[in-house]
Amino acid sequence: MTMIFGIPIQALLGQLLVGLINGSFYAMLSLGLAIIFGLLRVINFAHGAQYMLGAFVGYLLLAHFGIGYWPALILVPLIVGLASMIVERLALSRLYDVDPLYGLLFTFGLALVIEGAFRYFYGVSGQVYTPPSQLSGGTNLGFMFLPNYRGWVVVASLIVCLGTWLLIEKTRLGAYLRAATENPILVQAFGVNVPLLLTLTYGIGSALAGLAGIMAAPVYQVSPLMGSNLIIVVFAVVVVGGMGSILGAIVTGYMLGLAEGLTKVFYPEASNIVIFVIMAIVLLVRPAGLFGRDA
Amino acid sequence: MKLLSLASMALMAATALPAMAQVSDEKVKIGILNDQSGVYADFGGKWSYEAAKMAVEDYGGKVLDKPIEVITADHQNKPDIASNIARQWYDTEEVDAIMELTTSSVALAVQGISTEKKKINIVTGAATTELTGAQCSPYGFHWAYDTHALAVGTGGALVEQGGDTWFFLTADYAFGYSLEEQTGNFAKSKGGTVVGAVRHPLATPDFSSFLLQAQASGAKVIGLANAGLDTANAIKQAAEFGIVAGGQRLAALLFTLAEVHGLGLDAAQGLTLTEGFYWDRDDQSRAFARRYFERTNRMPNMVHAGTYSAVTQYLKAIDKAGTDETEAVAKELHEMPVNDLFAANGKVGQNGRMIHDMYLMQVKTPDESKEPWDYYDVLATIPGDEAYIKPSESGCPLVTQ
Numbered sequence: 001m002t003m004i005f006g007i008p009i010q011a012l013l014g015q016l017l018v019g020l021i022n023g024s025f026y027a028m029l030s031l032g033l034a035i036i037f038g039l040l041r042v043i044n045f046a047h048g049a050q051y052m053l054g055a056f057v058g059y060l061l062l063a064h065f066g067i068g069y070w071p072a073l074i075l076v077p078l079i080v081g082l083a084s085m086i087v088e089r090l091a092l093s094r095l096y097d098v099d100p101l102y103g104l105l106f107t108f109g110l111a112l113v114i115e116g117a118f119r120y121f122y123g124v125s126g127q128v129y130t131p132p133s134q135l136s137g138g139t140n141l142g143f144m145f146l147p148n149y150r151g152w153v154v155v156a157s158l159i160v161c162l163g164t165w166l167l168i169e170k171t172r173l174g175a176y177l178r179a180a181t182e183n184p185i186l187v188q189a190f191g192v193n194v195p196l197l198l199t200l201t202y203g204i205g206s207a208l209a210g211l212a213g214i215m216a217a218p219v220y221q222v223s224p225l226m227g228s229n230l231i232i233v234v235f236a237v238v239v240v241g242g243m244g245s246i247l248g249a250i251v252t253g254y255m256l257g258l259a260e261g262l263t264k265v266f267y268p269e270a271s272n273i274v275i276f277v278i279m280a281i282v283l284l285v286r287p288a289g290l291f292g293r294d295a
Numbered sequence: 296m297k298l299l300s301l302a303s304m305a306l307m308a309a310t311a312l313p314a315m316a317q318v319s320d321e322k323v324k325i326g327i328l329n330d331q332s333g334v335y336a337d338f339g340g341k342w343s344y345e346a347a348k349m350a351v352e353d354y355g356g357k358v359l360d361k362p363i364e365v366i367t368a369d370h371q372n373k374p375d376i377a378s379n380i381a382r383q384w385y386d387t388e389e390v391d392a393i394m395e396l397t398t399s400s401v402a403l404a405v406q407g408i409s410t411e412k413k414k415i416n417i418v419t420g421a422a423t424t425e426l427t428g429a430q431c432s433p434y435g436f437h438w439a440y441d442t443h444a445l446a447v448g449t450g451g452a453l454v455e456q457g458g459d460t461w462f463f464l465t466a467d468y469a470f471g472y473s474l475e476e477q478t479g480n481f482a483k484s485k486g487g488t489v490v491g492a493v494r495h496p497l498a499t500p501d502f503s504s505f506l507l508q509a510q511a512s513g514a515k516v517i518g519l520a521n522a523g524l525d526t527a528n529a530i531k532q533a534a535e536f537g538i539v540a541g542g543q544r545l546a547a548l549l550f551t552l553a554e555v556h557g558l559g560l561d562a563a564q565g566l567t568l569t570e571g572f573y574w575d576r577d578d579q580s581r582a583f584a585r586r587y588f589e590r591t592n593r594m595p596n597m598v599h600a601g602t603y604s605a606v607t608q609y610l611k612a613i614d615k616a617g618t619d620e621t622e623a624v625a626k627e628l629h630e631m632p633v634n635d636l637f638a639a640n641g642k643v644g645q646n647g648r649m650i651h652d653m654y655l656m657q658v659k660t661p662d663e664s665k666e667p668w669d670y671y672d673v674l675a676t677i678p679g680d681e682a683y684i685k686p687s688e689s690g691c692p693l694v695t696q
Contacts, residue, residue, distance in 0.1 A: 011511050018503045123593075124524060125337040125557025128531070138537050144507060147535045219535070220500050221527050221557065225334065229500050264495075264504035269467050271504075272496040 014144030015265045016258060021150045023257020024157035025212055029230065030237040030249040031161055032208035035168065038244030039181045039201045042092065042103040046084075047234065048227030049111035050206045054080050054213020055222045056118060059127050069132040072214050080210025085203040092202065093195065111227070118224035126223030149218055156215065161250045164208065168246055177201055236279045242292020252290060317618035318361040319391065325351075325606060326390045328380060328405065329397040329420050331369035334498050334524040337553040339397040339420040339598045341367070345591050346599040347394065350606035358610045359617065365606075366390070372397075372497065374404040381405045385412045391619050392416060394605055397598070399423035399470035406435045413621050415628070417609060419601040422522075422549060423473040424684060427648040431691035434625050436647045439601030439637075440571045442470070444653045444682040445548050446478035448569030452655050452674070453516050453546050454485040462514035463492035464505050464529060466521035474520040474548050490514045495521070502529045506536050515544060522549040527558045534562060551596035555658055555670050563670075564660045571653050572597035572637055573671050579636040594668040597637075604637035641679070644686030645694045650679040 029051060036044045057076050061067040095102045131149040138147040168174040180187045180197045188194045220226055237256050241248030256275050263274040282290060327347050329339045344367040351363045370377035384390035393409060396402040397420030409416040410432040418426055419439040426437045461482050465471040479489045491512045493505045509517045519526050526547050533545055550568045574584030574594045587595050612627035613619050633641030638651035656671040664670060686694045
């Protein structure tokens, strides 16, 4: 068997694939964060809670209304997105004029409240969400046993990331959004409803977190802690990619997933810090991030 | 004359004092310090605090005619935070004893402080045998279970069933190492081998990478030397990667009723595990568990029941000693047998280890389970003397041969 650094190449391929799967979640989550930061200049600390909320809404839909995974894929982002838009209208929009720190503090507090509430009612051990029957089981790829559901996660996240990128960069709505952040007063003068655009943006970013949540539900325990375990890593992804850079968030998400996967093979103890080591190096060499424009 | 009567009164008071009950600051205060927001919040958490309060209420709320108070705090699994709280409790809040102390690294840190401050601590939530080994304390007690008991229980059972090659997924801190080493040694002593191990950070959401390594190792048994949400995620994902279907067995080395409940019987069925308590064991445990359920809407695991037992025994020791002074209470705790709903004929070694029977359980299938929380078949009772290290062999310097 061919070996690389003492690891059989087959095992390495398996680990790379697993890294790619985790990278898919990082990419979807950091994409939402990057959109919100890029267009609203809000550092959305509630993103992890919105991701957790997505998983829980999916679980509750199934447990109380018998609504399965496929409809939930549409419903959950809508519900999470709408709830977030209400929060944005009622509270967050009032903070745009003050120091960005207030937005950060507000969303951080919101995350603590949401997590605390779910912890109170559901405990931390979590709930189980079984994958849909069409995607249960797995495929033997020769070098590893790939659960079908995880294969689906990679494909779906690529579609979502590409779709969102096209929406922002290539459509009229995306052009409005980008213009509204460059110069809101001028855009408003053209008769575009800028506050509505901002609300919509926050909704889309949060909906992406909700979507990642429902996609993660069959893989991880649906637990109130699932968001806070991930949010810091996702922030690191956004920082490495360049704050606000959408393409940067996507590419960095997959890249760091792979880097983490490799670390888990060669030195597992470091697997939860490798992303931050990379972040520190990137900040030293390119403070604006890999894909960020130098301010 | 006046002077004489004053002097005699003083004399009377002085001679009467030792006979009178001595309770420092007119109150007995017990602190429950554990993880209430992290991966172990269901394993112990505020549910242990409820158990402690229940123990105090059942005791009548008073000891030596002085009120008993229970306070609690969240140490977030961080030894530095736990140490700060422990110092504050002992120094300024007149706390007499700290209990529960989930997470081994935290328990070791707080036991160090308790020794320094000459205060009692009773650990129910943490697992490492270090607490009653090299780092034992004259005022430290270890109540519910430890890594050795888990290794003997689960490890022994699986080796007997032919699981002679092991691969470990180990939480990267004191508890994980201790559990991995002792289970590995136990398996080796029965003729088994350990083919590999991988260390993962605490609170890892994704185990797939580690599971692939375990799968590739070809070991018959994959030992999960972790706890709480980590173990639950590992088991769930092992099913996803076809590990059990592929013929490898999972050994959840520290898994309690709380985590079985979270994982659900579909995913947890067939698991072998070791606990020091099962609510559906006898009338006494059932009666306690039903009362506990009314308060908390959940059944107690060994940490919760163990905390109830530890608080009760501590109060009994104060009553018997006639004071809450540390040396006297510690002496009683070492000498008194433990007979309650948690332990029958439990005894405390010189190293502070409470030696009691442990139970080897198998998780029922969804069909076998008759009612909510009906989760275990008790496969075997492991006598305390087999489950725990003999105090004389524990490496605790306090043990006189």
